[in-house]
Amino acid sequence: MWAEPDGRAFVWRRLPQSGSLVREDVRFRPWLLLASLEEVRHLGTRLRPESEGPAPHRVTWQELEGPGALRYLVRAEDGRALASAVLQGASRRLGRPFGNLRELGAQTVLALPPEEQYLVASGRTYFRELRFDDLRRMQLDLETTGLDPTHDRIFLVAIRDAEGRTDTLEAHGDGDAAEADLLRRLVARIRAIDPDVLENHNLHGFDLPFLAHRARLLGVTLALGRAGPPGLRQRPAARGASPGRGGPGQEAMRRARYTVPGREFIDTMDAVKRHDFATRELPGHGLKAVARHLGLAGPEREHIPGARVYEVFGSDPERVRRYARDDVTEAAGLARMLGGAAFALARMAPRRYERLADAGPATGVIDPLIVRAYLRAGAALPAHEPGDGTSHSGAALHLFATGVARHVVKADVASLYPSLMREYRIGPRRDRLGVMLALVDRLVEQRLAAKARARAAAPGSPERHTNEALSSAMKIVVNSAYGYLGAGGLTRFADVHAANEVTRHGREVLARICQELARRGVTLLEADTDGVYFSVPDGWSEADERRVVSEVAALLPPKVRLEFDGRYAAMLSHEPKNYALQPYDGALILRGVAFRSSRAEPFGEEFLRRALRCLLAGDIPGVREAYVETVTALRRRTLPTQSVAAQVRLTKTPAQYLAARRRELPYEAMLASGRTQWASGEQVRVYRAVGGRAGLLPEPEAGETESDPRDYDADFYVRQLRETFAARLVRALTPEDFATVFADPEQPSLFAPSLANARPILTVLDEPEGEQPHAENPWMSPLPLGES
The missing domain is CATH 1.10.132.60 (B family DNA polymerase, thumb domain)
Structure with a gap:
């Protein structure tokens, strides 16, 4: 979907039977949350209670229930006019000019982007009843004469359409006119394929900024959207683009990304970085290295040094075409393999898919879910408040032995901290509706159901892929709940005291697990909130290993689950969370920055x-x-x-x-x-x-x-x-x-x-x-x- 500040929203739906696309044009009333009505009282008779109903050119207000600081839900026909009225009132009251709602501070106002306002108010989310494979996905990759868009050119674009067919578009000549013609043909091809999603590796870091810069210099309109005026727009982002080396607009683009109405721009680099943060197993973040590591690169994959692509094109253009087609094929594989979690998050959170795909920690997903729950309950929201100086105690992590151990077992503690939050009902003190705990409860149960459906589905099937993605997304959100609690002053319901209480119970549970394992004759190697590695005596069978884990699991609180997670022939324990594992059959597994x-x-x-x-x-x-x-x-x-x-x-x-x-x-x-x-x-x-x-x-x-x-x-x-x-x-x-x-x-x-x-x-x-x-x-x- 796409929403404008003036209250227009465009929603695209794919019909389940025919697969055809329909567009709804709807109106919504943009809204803000205010701590006080002082900023809008200057409107006089144009300000009226919501209970009297909306009227043309009027601003309505509704007081939400409860003690929260942000208690006035203010609505209008046009979001820009509403923001302008609030800024004008604040400037009058405080005697100084304000140019942006953010300048008023989080204690005074909560303002979401238009699309999130619509999603929160309507209760809709992306991709309901859709599978990842139902999306029409297209990949594109630019080949350029160099890295600086101020003077280097695009000479070839590889594309992969929604049916998996690859092709290349090429400039017919070396001048500006030939490049401009190439860009127009690219726009026409995208509009003909009509993808829901455009993907590539480093799409936001290179392709889109380079494309936008060249189009601007050449006077080509990039009419890539499905609605509204043509051309790319910009949106805020934690990680933005930096095209070229010191080129025009570089600093401005560093914390922004391009977007268009009706399509989502997905950069697989984001998914790769999230995957590597969790596993620390990738050799790098470049497309070719990651595709090779994950088994996506074919044996005939064409390789050309990046700096020589244009040179090789002059002597062997077919080789460059193969190289570029391989790039989009691998980007499509990466998007499907690693992008399912963001897709599944979009089914839950009131936020656009591309924003969820480029998000960092999942704590940023929890806040809109809680905001939506409070507003739908008509409850006032607390504002962010600074911490009281209490430090957040760290998680438990123990290294019991170093060197090489034989016959190693890992026992996994499934989502320890969220499980302890559920077991002991530990949530944020200011969450008077209990939304956080209800969210964790619901997602844990749904995750277990999704895991069961994934196991029952055929390997490689869309059903397995969809349910594995759902399980991963729910795990991301659930596991971030503890981090949300401990982020003092950074999240709306942060509560470092509650986080420390969870940590205390976590240390107790981990100590209990280690004590009970040691009593059963194993040698402890390493333990943290993810699980415990231990070595068993010679002669133990896998059945003996599983029995010990089951015996200890039975002694833990009901909602804390200890599971047998794997067995290995040997392990080198070097430092905490830095080790090497040798499975009984299979490749060497390395963990931690000491080894990867x-x-x-x-x-x-x-x-x-x-x-x-x-x-x-x-x-x-x-x-x-x-x-x-x-x-x-x-x-x-x-x-x-x-x-x-x-x-x-x-x-x-x-x-x-x-x-x-x-x-x-x-x-x-x-x-x-x-x-x-x-x-x-x-x-x-x-x-x-x-x-x-x-x-x-x-x-x-x-x-x-x-x-x-x-x-x-x-x-x-x-x-x-x-x-x-x-x-x-x-x-x-x-x-x-x-x-x-x-x-x-x-x-x-x-x-x-x-x-x-x-x-x-x-x-x-x-x-x-x-x-x-x-x-x-x-x-x-x-x-x-x-x-x-």
Whole structure:
């Protein structure tokens, strides 16, 4: 749907039998919540109680029940006129001008975007009775001559239509007229396909800003919407776009995104970042790396370095066409695989799909749900209030043992904190209607039902996908309820005292679980609110493992569920929430930034994976072999430079960096390569070259080795191999074995002990450790004096 401030709303519905699209044009009365009527009393006879009914050019008010600060629901025919009247009244009363309702403060006014006003008032939400696969989804991807829309051009656009057919549109020539013609043909194709949703990876970070900038320069109207005047509009967003490097409008766009009436713009980058935040398992956030990791990339996937796409198009255009078509195909796969949760959230929350898709923490979803419940009950809402200074006690996290354990089991505590809120009826003190607890109760029950339906559906079926998405969405909201409580001053019903009470019960439950498991003869490894890892004695069967978990689960409060969640042949426990798991059959599983980081150099990650497989198998000589071969490859420079380059995000503009007093490798690499302009947020790959120089590596692609300088500082990376990557294994070996395994292969000792009988060790800690902070990103630390 789309709503305008003047009270017009457009609602598109897909009919269930025919699948055809119909549009409803409806009117609604824009509204605000005010703490007082003082701001509108100057309207005189134009202000009237709601009980007298609406009338032309009149503003009506209704006093809501209860003690909440925001107690006056004020409505009018036109939202802009209503806002103007409130601002005029505030300016008169306070003796200073106000230009925006936000300036009045959250204690005085609650103003939602027009579409949320309509959804809250009407009770409607997106996608009721629809499945994800019922959406008409289209993907598009731009290929450009460069990254700066002020002078670079769009020469090709790949599209994938709602039926899955891929195609490319190309500029017929090199001039402005050819590019303008390409953009007009793209607009015509989009309108002909008529998708509900337009998708791509980094759509809001590159494609839409670049497209809008080029269209503006060329005088092309981007009539992409289904209603209203043509052209893209902007909406506020937590994460916006930054096209080009310092191009026009860059700062303004950084916290805004484009939107149009009647279609939703979905950027799969948002879903990838949410997924990686939860799992910490992705090698990066780029389309190709993620698609390859998630098994979406086909064996024939075309690879071309991004900086060379236009060059390759001149000599082999069909190769670029394949490359671009692969991009939109993978974007479609990502959207379906990772986008179901946002789709399901849109079925619950009074907010547009694209806004839910780009949202950060789900605490932002809870507030509109509660606001809707209070208004539909005719109850006054409390305003945000600052905390009383009470600190929020952290969640429990214990590391009981370090090193390598065998026969490992994970017992999962399903949604511990929401379960404790339900068990002990702990909710926000100011939520006098009990909406938060009712919401958690309802969503937990619905989530369990959705999980059961997903298990009963055929693998890969739309029914399974829809119900898995529903379950994920409900889990997101339910698990964020505790964070909502503890966000003092940031959420409307924040209550740090209630959050600390939940934490206290959580610590008690976790302690009970650990005590009861230990009494049954297992070795505790790590425990937190997500679950407990423990090692069982040799000879135990899976039935024994499940029995122990069931026995302990029976001792917990009724609404707290402990479930058997998995079993593994071995585990390396390094630090809290940083570990490696080896399933009895399957790939190595790495968790935590110590083992998975987008900033880590590929050579180090590859070494770690190889060494961990050997370590968890008890093959210590194999770990030594992996180390020696990596050191030798570094010193002989048989590894490509790409293997030693770290991917970093630039957080400073050129002006900010040049004004700083310390030198940092990424920015020195940019300057040394001749790059004097870049955008904050741009990702680059940098490395340390011989002589302490800073090197910048062009965008890497699979198999790309052309013009490889191989000028990296081999000794520096050998030190990093030992001091950074090998150090992740230090708690799995005795000091003597560690020194032997990671001794310099070019400085052999006559008295080096044999590793033939060396074995990994497990050390049970006298005092369990809590979560430790991780070191600062070394690439963003100051360079030693005298180095560049």
